[in-house]
Amino acid sequence: MPCGPLDWGHSTQGFVSERALLRQHVRAYRALDPGWRADLHAGGPDLAACCSRFGPRPPEAFLHDPFPRAKAYLARFPTPAAYTRSNARPRRVATVTPMTVSVDLSGKTALVMGVANARSLGWAIAEQLLAAGCRVGFSYQGERLRGELDKLLAGREGVWSQQADATSEEDLTALFSRVRDEFGSLDILVHSIAFAPRTAMEGRFIDTTPEDWNTALTVSAYTLVSTARHAEPLLRDGGSIVSLTYHASQQVVPKYNVMGVAKAALEAATRYLASEMGAAGVRVNTISAGPMRTIAARSIPGFGTMYEKAAASAPLGRNATPEEVGKLALFLLSDLGSGVTGQTVYVDAGASIMSMKVE
Numbered sequence: 001m002p003c004g005p006l007d008w009g010h011s012t013q014g015f016v017s018e019r020a021l022l023r024q025h026v027r028a029y030r031a032l033d034p035g036w037r038a039d040l041h042a043g044g045p046d047l048a049a050c051c052s053r054f055g056p057r058p059p060e061a062f063l064h065d066p067f068p069r070a071k072a073y074l075a076r077f078p079t080p081a082a083y084t085r086s087n088a089r090p091r092r093v094a095t096v097t098p099m100t101v102s103v104d105l106s107g108k109t110a111l112v113m114g115v116a117n118a119r120s121l122g123w124a125i126a127e128q129l130l131a132a133g134c135r136v137g138f139s140y141q142g143e144r145l146r147g148e149l150d151k152l153l154a155g156r157e158g159v160w161s162q163q164a165d166a167t168s169e170e171d172l173t174a175l176f177s178r179v180r181d182e183f184g185s186l187d188i189l190v191h192s193i194a195f196a197p198r199t200a201m202e203g204r205f206i207d208t209t210p211e212d213w214n215t216a217l218t219v220s221a222y223t224l225v226s227t228a229r230h231a232e233p234l235l236r237d238g239g240s241i242v243s244l245t246y247h248a249s250q251q252v253v254p255k256y257n258v259m260g261v262a263k264a265a266l267e268a269a270t271r272y273l274a275s276e277m278g279a280a281g282v283r284v285n286t287i288s289a290g291p292m293r294t295i296a297a298r299s300i301p302g303f304g305t306m307y308e309k310a311a312a313s314a315p316l317g318r319n320a321t322p323e324e325v326g327k328l329a330l331f332l333l334s335d336l337g338s339g340v341t342g343q344t345v346y347v348d349a350g351a352s353i354m355s356m357k358v359e
Ligand SMILES: NC(=O)c1ccc[n+]([C@@H]2O[C@H](COP(=O)([O-])OP(=O)(O)OC[C@H]3O[C@@H](n4cnc5c(N)ncnc54)[C@H](O)[C@@H]3O)[C@@H](O)[C@H]2O)c1
Pocket: 113, 114, 115, 116, 117, 119, 120, 121, 122, 140, 141, 142, 145, 164, 165, 166, 167, 191, 192, 193, 194, 195, 219, 244, 245, 246, 288, 289, 290, 291, 292, 293, 294, 295, 296, 297
């Protein structure tokens, strides 16, 4: 007979009643004839047969068989003496129930900001949301980018898009008014936006101009704060915000320069927003993705070398993929991540844990 761990279920009430049940079984067990015990230990008794063997008045608890867990528990003891030694006190054992996890976001609504084309990390996230049945609205920076997004959305139902420069209060007001009109409320906000002038990333960090500093930090960090503020009145309890960051916030990555500072600001802003929005049941996290070949990455001098070195040093021997970013986002944006907020969560094939690679 399989003698697996005893599953007490999850409620206190269940625990108490099952203990009472066991006590009943204990009394019955003590009164059992040896043949019955042998059956019990050998492979599980046919209860009707056992009860008839027991006599005209079998113990109440064995008349029916609604107690397989108690039976399994009793069967753990090779002899009645062993049972008595155990004092009949069941240990509480964690059980793992095999299950298939699927995420259902039907009935949920999302706004994804920052899809330039099919390679955009924002699109990798949107694909997961759409596959989970979420209704998704998109914002794009300027009309120049509209064509690419239109191509991606062609033929999909329940999607819409609107132009919005995230640094423009006017555009944000119009965008979130559209969200209200389309959805009424919002469950998910994805901020996948960053920019720094190329001049700020080509030269030395020490030469960063105030203009480039302001641009990089405003677009790449402040817009998380401003979009969260616009979204706040619409976000429902259980809402979730995710943005994207990079490890250059923590360690120096050559040429990342002011963008490293902007990402540090974004990560700090994530914590402050999380602390304020938690009271309304809204979570805020940022995903630290490894290098990926996107338009934004192209503007980083030496990105190709960085991409190859990151793959070579990563424990998994490769870079993470946009799809893996999407899957992590799905976790954080769905109920699976319900206890996670204020965090910078890495998806980089482990590259960030390595200080150097020793062959
Ligand atoms: N590609 C990588 O290697 C990598 C790694 C880690 C983190 N990230 C982050 O991922 C996010 C998305 O970047 P991506 O790599 O997918 O590149 P991407 O170029 O596809 O996306 C960047 C998006 O930001 C938008 N944007 C820039 N300025 C804007 C503004 N003022 N208003 C509205 N939108 C604006 C662009 O239009 C574009 O859609 C960024 O935050 C980036 O820093 C990228």
